[in-house]
Amino acid sequence: MSTLHQRISAFSELGLIMAEAASDSPSSTEAISLRSLMDMEEQSNKWFTPDNVKLAVRSIAEMLDKKKLFKWLNNYVIEDRTEKNKTIAVIMAGNIPLVGFHDLLCVLISGNSIMARTSSKDSRLIKQLSAIIKKVSPELGKEIVFTEKIRSDYDAVIATGSDNTSRYFEYYFGNKPHIFRKNRNSVAIIDTNTKKEDIVSLARDIFAYFGLGCRNVSKIYIENGIDIAYFSENWKKWADIIKHKPYANNYLYNKSLLNINKSEYHDSGFFLLVQNDELSSPVSVVNYNYFNDTDSLIDELNKISNKIQCIVSDNNVRFGQTQFPEPWEYADNMDTLEFLLSL
Numbered sequence: 041m042s043t044l045h046q047r048i049s050a051f052s053e054l055g056l057i058m059a060e061a062a063s064d065s066p067s068s069t070e071a072i073s074l075r076s077l078m079d080m081e082e083q084s085n086k087w088f089t090p091d092n093v094k095l096a097v098r099s100i101a102e103m104l105d106k107k108k109l110f111k112w113l114n115n116y117v118i119e120d121r122t123e124k125n126k127t128i129a130v131i132m133a134g135n136i137p138l139v140g141f142h143d144l145l146c147v148l149i150s151g152n153s154i155m156a157r158t159s160s161k162d163s164r165l166i167k168q169l170s171a172i173i174k175k176v177s178p179e180l181g182k183e184i185v186f187t188e189k190i191r192s193d194y195d196a197v198i199a200t201g202s203d204n205t206s207r208y209f210e211y212y213f214g215n216k217p218h219i220f221r222k223n224r225n226s227v228a229i230i231d232t233n234t235k236k237e238d239i240v241s242l243a244r245d246i247f248a249y250f251g252l253g254c255r256n257v258s259k260i261y262i263e264n265g266i267d268i269a270y271f272s273e274n275w276k277k278w279a280d281i282i283k284h285k286p287y288a289n290n291y292l293y294n295k296s297l298l299n300i301n302k303s304e305y306h307d308s309g310f311f312l313l314v315q316n317d318e319l320s321s322p323v324s325v326v327n328y329n330y331f332n333d334t335d336s337l338i339d340e341l342n343k344i345s346n347k348i349q350c351i352v353s354d355n356n357v358r359f360g361q362t363q364f365p366e367p368w369e370y371a372d373n374m375d376t377l378e379f380l381l382s383l
Contacts, residue, residue: 042179044120047149048109050177055104057172062098070172077168081137085161086286088137092249093165096137099364103142109149112367116377119151125183126152126383129190129213131199132166134159136249140166143198143376144184145367148173150380153183155194196383198376219379221372224254225319226350226362227341231263231334234354236274241360243275245352247311248363250287251323254349254371255362259319259327261337268328272308282310291324319347349373 042050060071061078078097081088102108128147132140139162147154158166167186174181190197196217199209209220228242245257262268282288294312298305306313316327331337341348349372350357370376 042121042177044113044118044149044151046177047151047180048106048113050173050180051104051145051149052106052109053176054169054172055101055106058097058104058169059101062094062101070175074168074172077164081165084164085134086284087250087252088162089284093137095248095363097165100138100141102364103367104145108367113149115368116381118149118381121151126195126380127193128152128154128380129194129197129199130154130156131190131197131201131209132156132158132162133200134161134163136253137162138165138169139253140200141169142365142367142371143200144170146376146380147198148180148183150377152380152383153185155185155187155190157187157190196380198379200371217379217383219372219374219376221374223320224347224349224372225258225321226255226352226357227319227348228257228260228352228359229331229334229337229354229356230260230266231354232265234359238354238359239271239274240277241358242352243278244360245362246326247275247278247281250281250284251321253363255365257326257350257352257362258321259316259329261331262328263334264330264332268306268313271313271326272306275308275311279308279310287324290322294322294325319344345373 057068057070057074060066060068061074066072066075078093079090081093082090130140130143130147132143140156140158144154144156144166170184173184194216197213198219199213200221201209203222206220206222226245228245230239242257249256251258282291291310291312295307298312298314304315312325314325314327315329317329318327321327341351350362352359352362
């Protein structure tokens with residue numbers, strides 16, 4: 041098994057290759073090959089447009105900065121070389137490109153082996169990155185196995201899905217140490233002090249990946265006195281999203297439902313703002329509620345923290361940054377690395 045420093049170096053080198061692949065002019069063989077796959081992903085998954093795939097790759101590349109990796113890992117006690125590593129079964133989601141990468145990173149960086157079952161919606165990219173890891177570090181690459189069916193010879197399991205699939209996970213895998221992830225959504229808080237440039241940046245938190253990720257803002261809390269038309273004016277940069285046929289179909293469908301139900305909504309021409317208490321919203325719809333007092337709102341959000349991935353505000357995740365998580369920011373706010381090191 042490779043040493044911790046070798047594992048860090050391997051992922052750091054992978055990050056450099058990914059950054060080059062997402063650039064305007066990749067030149068190395070590995071980066072060109074990765075970029076070619078990135079540009080073709082939309083052929084097998086209509087939601088994985090080249091721009092969205094590049095965003096995912098660029099985000100991970102930033103995460104794999106060597107200084108960030110050391111900063112992250114300095115908070116844990118990790119053996120430099122683990123002779124008796126564990127086999128971790130990882131069931132990956134496929135809602136956005138490379139959504140399962142952080143689990144792969146955590147498993148390998150902790151000195152364990154991964155048995156991964158990818159989603160059919162997002163299989164090729166993660167396997168391509170694993171192939172690069174094997175070239176960069178053949179010893180580390182030996183710890184990666186992809187499978188269509190999870191075998192019984194694993195020590196722990198990490199599975200990402202919905203509230204419904206979590207029951208399936210519990211039934212089949214609940215007898216081993218596990219992390220089972222459920223539905224999460226992200227929210228934003230807009231008050232009268234929120235700067236215009238932050239409102240503009242918020243659009244990326246909402247519309248990147250067509251809103252399909254748990255870090256996408258699906259609901260905004262707006263302080264009383266702010267006109268909701270203000271958001272349409274500042275999000276026009278994203279208007280071309282309506283040219284994406286699956287997104288446009290969702291927009292038209294949801295608009296029809298609102299009309300049938302005689303519900304009030306604000307139509308921007310490419311998204312719908314709907315006053316709704318729910319955190320989750322369909323593709324093309326942004327839910328909102330008004331509030332009077334920020335402290336009271338935070339108290340209410342704390343009561344449902346198990347349903348929230350990110351809160352975007354002046355005092356939490358910065359506007360426009362939800363899709364650029366740091367390595368120490370974990371899905372469902374469960375410390376994956378601590379879990380793995382405790383086995």
